[in-house]
Amino acid sequence: MTNYTLDWDEWATPTINGPTWPDVMQGFAYAQAYLHPNLLMAALVRAQGEAAQTLGQHSGLPHQGLTKQPQGVDYLQSDRLVWQLDIARLGDQYWQQQDPQMVLQVKAFCKGINTCRQEHPDRFDSRFANVGVITPPMVMAHVAHILVGFQVMIRQPSLVQWMQGSHPVMPSWSDFAGAGSNACVIGPAKSQHGHPMLACNPHTQWDVDLNTFVEVRLNVAGQGYVGATMVGWPGLLMACNAYQGFAGTVNTQSSLSFYQLTTNNDAFAVDGDEHHLERQPKQIKCLQKDGQYSSHEQVQTWSQRHQAFVMAQRQVVDEQQLLLMAYAGRPYGQTLRQLFDMTSATSLASFQDAQQQHQLPMFNILYAGRDEGDNQAHIQYSFHTMPPARDKGTWADWWQVLDGHKSSNICTGLTPYSALFHHQDSASGWYQNCNDSPYSCTLPSPFDPLDYPAG
Structure with missing residues (x-):
């Protein structure tokens, strides 16, 4: 029943x-x-x-x-x-x-x-x-x-470029020609009938299994919600209710940090202090046509000092170099909670309260709505990412593969949500994003590069 x-x-x-x-x-x-x-x-x-x-x-x-x-x-x-x-x-x-x-x-x-x-x-x-x-x-x-x-x-x-022996370069549109997403919001002053408006098109690749979206209408105790999410997700990734709607686009971010290490029998030095990699082997089974299983070894390699997994390795003359990847947002697992509270919000203030949870590791979020109660209309742009706390350099600097033997390159902690890009009710009356920089979310740009952390 x-x-x-x-x-x-x-x-x-x-x-x-x-x-x-x-x-x-x-x-x-x-x-x-x-x-x-x-x-x-x-x-x-x-x-x-x-x-x-x-x-x-x-x-x-x-x-x-x-x-x-x-x-x-x-x-x-x-x-x-x-x-x-x-x-x-x-x-x-x-x-x-x-x-x-x-x-x-x-x-x-x-x-x-x-x-x-x-x-x-x-x-x-x-x-x-x-x-x-x-x-x-x-x-x-x-x-x-x-x-x-x-x-x-x-x-x-970046991974491919490192394996080929070159330095990673900044991404270009051609790197992601088959993918993308876009969204825009219009404030009441710029809409024909005085209502805030939201339009979005996630248009992830139709022929990539894990990118499949499913649309739905939900009615919960008389409250209606319309939205879409990835197949297999127990919640909405983009949604609207009677008061507001929001949409997301993939953003230009650097929440991942890459380090290059040279090791000797899994030992390596950071500022002269010795550390060791941790290895854990796994036998991955693979079903064969005859119903039997073949076994394939995969070794998971972790650096506690960098809080990073080994992603690749290459041989340079007599030296083996490893590429490590760290993800500062890894410990934070309440993304669904934040999305649920964003979906349920009935005002910009309650939507912003949900965003303060800082559990969404990626996406530009564009919002349009009228507050329950006073019926005030608002639009907003916000940038969600979980980069480590970085006190030097530029976004381009942190996009590079870093020297993992220097502690000054190893970032810890998390950049707070308050330090990220967010702006409401622009004088222009609109915000947009097509996977471009936050600085072009509206014109004139509301953001000064000097006010924001590296990466």
């Missing part, structure tokens, strides 16, 4: 009605699993580093039903990266951080997926029958996988 109703329009967009948020989240999960059964399940096992074990090394081509990607997905390569970045354990850690309200919602979301699997087993690839009950840590790992993966994708050209 469910405590929600699920209806579909002619475009297969679900509408879920229920008395509480957990009820509606259960229905939303059921709808996602019914619409995208194999994409959803593949995303969840990928975040556990178990896609190759479940499905084999390669997804096959789109007509075979597991993927939308034209060349398919190498699940073994995906599992290696997930293990390299310890994503599954990050899901466990994030689950432990959830407050009671989010615990109920994520548990209900899992129940919706598991119920759909039970009631419609024919919609799922038969290999997913070997996957047990979907649990909250699995869902949280998927959320972490998306957020970390987006940031690694932005820096992918």
